[in-house]
Amino acid sequence: MMSPMYTLTPQASAPAGVNPAGNASVTKSDTMTMTTVKLTGLAANTYYVGHYHVMGTASTEPCKSGGAPIMASMMVGQTDAAGALTLSGNVATADIAAATYLNVHTAKDSTGAPADAGVACTPLK
Numbered sequence: 528m529m530s531p532m533y534t535l536t537p538q539a540s541a542p543a544g545v546n547p548a549g550n551a552s553v554t555k556s557d558t559m560t561m562t563t564v565k566l567t568g569l570a571a572n573t574y575y576v577g578h579y580h581v582m583g584t585a586s587t588e589p590c591k592s593g594g595a596p597i598m599a600s601m602m603v604g605q606t607d608a609a610g611a612l613t614l615s616g617n618v619a620t621a622d623i624a625a626a627t628y629l630n631v632h633t634a635k636d637s638t639g640a641p642a643d644a645g646v647a648c649t650p651l652k
């Protein structure tokens with residue numbers, strides 16, 4: 528089992544006043560991948576959504592490439608009153624085989640529909 532820890536950094540599309548910082552632990556087996564994302568500096572009592580994404584074409588930098596989300600990897604959660612968030616999820620490792628980055632967006636509501644292009648991101652290796 529490999530469990531790398533990734534550091535998420537703010538994205539240009541993060542709303543003003545949001546200063547996300549945190550990390551993602553990714554525990555990968557041959558069949559399933561368990562992901563836990565912890566961020567602080569977000570808006571209070573607000574829904575956020577995380578996904579793995581495939582590479583896009585807007586940039587050679589994964590987090591700026593604008594790739595499509597892998598919907599099977601969607602994780603939805605709500606921040607606490609201090610703007611701290613924990614997201615966790617399990618996804619089939621095969622479903623994220625082509626992923627090049629993991630990011631978190633503000634969500635419109637508990638359905639996890641994204642409200643922006645992303646607030647924090649990490650490339651994957």
Ligand SMILES: [Cu+2]
Nearest residue numbers: 577578596630
């Ligand atoms: Cu996403």
